[in-house]
Amino acid sequence: MVDHAIRMPTECTPYFNTFGLRICETGTAGRSVFASQPIESNTIIEISPVLLFNPEEYEAHGRHTILDSYTFVWERNTSGNTMALALGLGSLFNHHPTSANVSYELDKTTRSIRYRTVRQIQKGEELCICYGVGRMWWESPEEERVTTPVSETHELSLFGNMDLDAETVDCLRAPVDSSYHAPLWRVTAAPNPKTMPLVTTLAWAMDVPARSCSQVAQSLKMMMKNGILRSGDLYPWYSIRHLRGFRKASEVQKIPDELTDPTSTNLSVLLCLEKAHSHTELASILSTHLDTALTESVQLYRVRVPTGPAPNVERLSEWSAVWPSVFLPPGAGFASKSGLPGSDAARSVVPVDREADSAYWRDSALVNRVRHNFQRCLHTAQKARASGELGVGVYVTSLDENNQGISVDAHDTRTSEAHPLRHAVVNAIRHVADIRARSRSEQHESVNGQDYLLTGLDLFITHEPCVYCCMALIHSRVHAVYFLYPSPYSGGFCGAPANGHAQCEGSEDGGPFSIHEQSGLNHKYDVWRWIDPNAFDRLVDPHIALDV
Ligand SMILES: C[S@@+](CC[C@H](N)C(=O)[O-])C[C@H]1O[C@@H](n2cnc3c(N)ncnc32)[C@H](O)[C@@H]1O
Numbered sequence: 232m233v234d235h236a237i238r239m240p241t242e243c244t245p246y247f248n249t250f251g252l253r254i255c256e257t258g259t260a261g262r263s264v265f266a267s268q269p270i271e272s273n274t275i276i277e278i279s280p281v282l283l284f285n286p287e288e289y290e291a292h293g294r295h296t297i298l299d300s301y302t303f304v305w306e307r308n309t310s311g312n313t314m315a316l317a318l319g320l321g322s323l324f325n326h327h328p329t330s331a332n333v334s335y336e337l338d339k340t341t342r343s344i345r346y347r348t349v350r351q352i353q354k355g356e357e358l359c360i361c362y363g364v365g366r367m368w369w370e371s372p373e374e375e376r377v378t379t380p381v382s383e384t385h386e387l388s389l390f391g392n393m394d395l396d397a398e399t400v401d402c403l404r405a406p407v408d409s410s411y412h413a414p415l416w417r418v419t420a421a422p423n424p425k426t427m428p429l430v431t432t433l434a435w436a437m438d439v440p441a442r443s444c445s446q447v448a449q450s451l452k453m454m455m456k457n458g459i460l461r462s463g464d465l466y467p468w469y470s471i472r473h474l475r476g477f478r479k480a481s482e483v484q485k486i487p488d489e490l491t492d493p494t495s496t497n498l499s500v501l502l503c504l505e506k507a508h509s510h511t512e513l514a515s516i517l518s519t520h521l522d523t524a525l526t527e528s529v530q531l532y533r534v535r536v537p538t539g540p541a542p543n544v545e546r547l548s549e550w551s552a553v554w555p556s557v558f559l560p561p562g563a564g565f566a567s568k569s570g571l572p573g574s575d576a577a578r579s580v581v582p583v584d585r586e587a588d589s590a591y592w593r594d595s596a597l598v599n600r601v602r603h604n605f606q607r608c609l610h611t612a613q614k615a616r617a618s619g620e621l622g623v624g625v626y627v628t629s630l631d632e633n634n635q636g637i638s639v640d641a642h643d644t645r646t647s648e649a650h651p652l653r654h655a656v657v658n659a660i661r662h663v664a665d666i667r668a669r670s671r672s673e674q675h676e677s678v679n680g681q682d683y684l685l686t687g688l689d690l691f692i693t694h695e696p697c698v699y700c701c702m703a704l705i706h707s708r709v710h711a712v713y714f715l716y717p718s719p720y721s722g723g724f725c726g727a728p729a730n731g732h733a734q735c736e737g738s739e740d741g742g743p744f745s746i747h748e749q750s751g752l753n754h755k756y757d758v759w760r761w762i763d764p765n766a767f768d769r770l771v772d773p774h775i776a777l778d779v
Pocket residue numbers: 232233259260261262263300301322323324325326327369
């Protein structure tokens with residue numbers, strides 16, 4: 232996998248391009264395109280003319296050559312597909328499955344393909360497009376992601392390798408609606424149902440005659456209920472509740488030889504995940520607790536199954552191709568009974584809906600209010616910096632019309648107060664608390680939890696807050712947080728480096744902390760990042776270490 236390397240490699244092929252794009256060796260993924268200077272978001276950086284191959288010509292020749300790694304479907308026809316090869320830089324963009332920073336549009340009238348940045352690009356960054364979802368042809372099958380449109384089409388030898396057809400490719404995380412780019416991006420670790428990779432694991436199964444399947448199901452259910460068979464409710468570790476119990480044995484591929492027995496009339500019954508019991512353990516459990524008269528023989532084998540539920544109904548068939556699955560909306564029967572937090576794939580968070588988010592930010596009045604509030608934070612930060620403080624500014628209000636009389640500016644005062652905890656966010660919370668405490672004592676109101684510090688209020692800040700401040704915001708019950716600059720090594724939303732990279736760079740999703748949406752804490756809030764901070768005057772240093 233290619234990460235967005237920020238340092239441009241030294242071994243580069245000369246290439247002349249208005250935006251200073253370079254073709255350089257990556258070391259692991261062949262050559263790729265790199266930016267030798269910063270590039271604005273939404274910039275067309277390359278228009279590549281394409282060379283077209285008719286279906287017969289491609290079938291007979293092209294697909295048997297190296298071209299097959301460079302061509303993509305240009306037009307689908309019932310008789311076969313017209314394939315295209317991008318000239319110019321087009322064929323040198325590498326693939327990034329989750330956070331491509333370049334999108335593309337096919338222009339059939341001019342027989343060309345346009346490449347456009349989907350976010351601000353830094354000097355030295357690798358520019359990647361997304362070839363499609365799922366395992367790519369150069370990735371080994373051992374990698375856990377399995378059969379998806381791209382690998383399927385490749386394996387079935389129907390199309391060439393890169394399937395850039397706009398209808399099938401949808402794995403860019405940034406908004407790709409070419410007519411509208413929402414300026415705000417929800418920072419979340421919630422899976423994107425459209426692009427979430429299908430992850431699989433191994434499970435134990437055995438064949439039973441179709442006539443005894445209901446009795447076998449009853450017996451297995453009892454074993455699970457009595458804790459003899461580790462399965463069912465132990466979510467997410469051993470749960471197979473998102474999977475159907477039976478499949479026609481003739482459709483089952485037994486691991487490791489992946490053989491099927493197309494003549495079998497039996498059913499294959501799913502027993503438990505492979506990690507739940509060893510072969511010996513499971514064989515002993517079944518021979519003790521299962522009426523062996525129900526089965527011809529207890530012969531266990533492994534099958535591949537999806538590790539978690541399908542993210543939406545549309546993708547259920549993809550999941551069911553691996554093992555018949557059910558679709559359960561988040562929270563429907565998937566909560567952990569033990570109360571222990573689930574793994575990422577298993578978290579019962581509502582999957583992010585990027586289209587709905589984008590539609591929300593089409594309201595220009597709302598965007599202008601956000602812009603105005605950021606401007607205010609920047610001026611506060613600038614003033615703070617001029618007086619010798621850290622240049623971090625905060626503004627607390629409410630984005631909807633009712634700001635409850637709260638309009639509070641605050642900045643960092645760690646320097647002047649010689650106090651390590653006087654962060655801008657904490658100072659803002661203190662100011663709001665003072666105002667609310669005063670108004671309560673004037674009105675003799677009681678506090679019942681409905682009016683708790685920042686309840687119903689939004690906090691705007693120049694820099695992504697640190698972990699300490701993100702926690703303070705949970706405690707204060709803030710409604711939403713908006714920030715301009717990510718804090719790659721100290722932020723509490725997405726700034727903690729994962730695999731050596733700050734997750735928030737380039738408006739990617741929440742990183743390992745994602746403090747605002749941790750299950751188990753008593754409050755969650757929305758976090759929005761303004762995608763292109765260059766839309767504002769740079770009044771402060773965007774790179775400040777904010778941690779304590
Ligand atoms: C369209 S070409 C891209 C340019 C290519 N890297 C080169 O040096 O000519 C597609 C090929 O690049 C490689 N490639 C692209 N993205 C990759 C990735 N994320 N990881 C590894 N290899 C990748 C694969 O070998 C693939 O067949």
